[in-house]
Amino acid sequence: MTSLPAGLELRPLHIPSSLDAPDAADFREMVRLRNLIYAEISGHEDSSMPADELLPLYQPKPEMKRFSWIVVFHGDVVGRVGLDLPQEDGARTGFWLIELRRSAWGHGIGRAAFAEIERVARAEGRTVLQAWAEHPAADGPRLAAPTGFGSIPEDHAARFLTASGCTLEQIVRVSRLELDGSRPHLEALLAEAETAAAGYRVVQWTLPTPDEFVESFAWMKSRMVTDAPSADLEFDEEVWDAARVRRYEAGYTDAGRHMLVTAAQHVDSGELAAFNELVIGKDRTAVTSQEDTLVVAAHRGHRLGMLVKCAGLLAWHDVAPQSPRVMTYNAEENRPMLSINERIGFAPLSYEGVWKKVLD
Template identity: 30%
Template sequence: MGDLVTVLNAAADHDRPGWPPATPRAAYVWRANPYPGREGEDYVAYLDGEPVGRLELGFTTLDNLNSAHFRIDVVPAHRRKGVGRKLYDLMVERVKAKGRNAVMSTTMWSLPGIETHDGGAGPAFAAAVGLENANLAEVMRRLDLSTVDDAALDALSAKAQEKSAGYRLVQWKNHAPEELLADIAYLDGRLLADAPTGDLAIEPENVDADRVRRSDEIGVIHGRSGYHTGAVHEETGRLVAWTTLSTQPGETPWHAWQFITIVDPDHRGHRLGALVKVANLRYFRQHEPQVKVIDTGNAAENSYMIAINEDMGFRPKWAMQNWQRDL
């Protein structure tokens, strides 16, 4: 895993400066302990004994069984030498061997106000190998916790509380309470149905309580500390909104990811997204004071969630585009 991580970090340092670095241990644990419904393969390309490229393949095993995800990284000094093309050909071979007939990937992308660092290499390569733009640009935003405006968070929370009578907050770390597992599964399964997906040929996932429980267990094995806040509808007792923040204290203690935030469509209009996100940020900071920055990503067209993130202090850092093709 050391050579793979060397390539990954060299490409990331060039193409998306500031991206949290990978470590060999984290890469090994990730591959040795996949999340439910996921499996993958990794390959490293060498020139004269030096690691210069890597291929990552991801397969879903419970949903979307006809497609695969891939990522190719090439060390900047060894680009335009055919390394990426050879890895792409290997990808096609392996995906077909798995009985899949479609692939998806992402590259860096240029959007107004967001600097690109790869010189357009990613999109150029995608076009050269016949990938089609899936019209799903994503923007990664970063929150510098040294600049958090607590007064602004107070105001955002107060507005949310005004609209959210009849709901109460619940919070937990790592393992979800058993009584909430079914509701979490429902919300998690709605993500691909509700979030913008552009032209991506992708289906919603079927998530159940066992899958949620196992995902929580795998996160702990990976060394992740996950902090969750949800909103319960008091009349029905259902969890109808949910958000999560996650960090790996043993690998990148200065960094965290803001992952899923979702609200049941039947309960939108009560500012539950803002309510749970602000509460969860404060919950997280109480327990992980060493974290300096939090990154998150949204579809560029997801104006509602972007507005909340911007109000909380997240600012654009990188942009990406999704690509796909049939094989």
């Protein structure tokens, strides 16, 4: 790299084995910046994560090659940069992020960091770069998604991404549900879904997944990238086996995070037909995250999405009674899933753009 702005260092992030290790300072600083930047962009702290809960997610895994840097500008750490490369056979994609303190914007740091991301991605044989960016509500000109669903303000990040050769492909809606007082409504919706879902039963577990469900859970996880609406984005098909499920689970359990999986089981075949994940960190008074939800294609049309979400949220009242709310992310064109969330009571909080650049 010859053209870095004066005073800029992109320092490869060292991943320590523990946070008490003497070499953990950069990792801690990366997490501090991550949380500060998300709060600056969104105006809330619900995306915050403690360093010890992020560390397991950074440990090397055979399914993902991860490059990370911290951004040092005139001696201060002002942000972080990352590039994740799925390791599936024939993988083409790379998922990147550049996140800078607002005070560091507009000095050419983003441009230099993106040039480095592109250089590494090309060297690794990747042809598609994709990224998610939150675009807080703002007045002024807007950019519409080619899906026809949703738009974002043409803000600094949007201008940067466009100038960098990325195109906006999809809008993701971030929604929030207040849990206080939600139980009666959830019970009514669950009863309705149970009537429509005759022939299925709810099964629930906290991690680790019981052995009897690992294979079916692995298969459902592999469908997430193929079956969720993905506009013109590209995803390498993922292969999940029991060992990958166990590594995925360790990313939560090694840090004391708690996940409740609620699945719908087809009674006659024993097959799992749908699932939903609810997650909370060690601080059980913090926000809950609703992560993956999927109804397997062959089992759609039986209200299984509503079934697993309501059964999960009702059980959650006992798992984390002090968690005030749940956050979730959905593609703006994913009407079936948004309709379920809206009926449950999730309300839009903010919007993200999903951006793509094809490298030639």
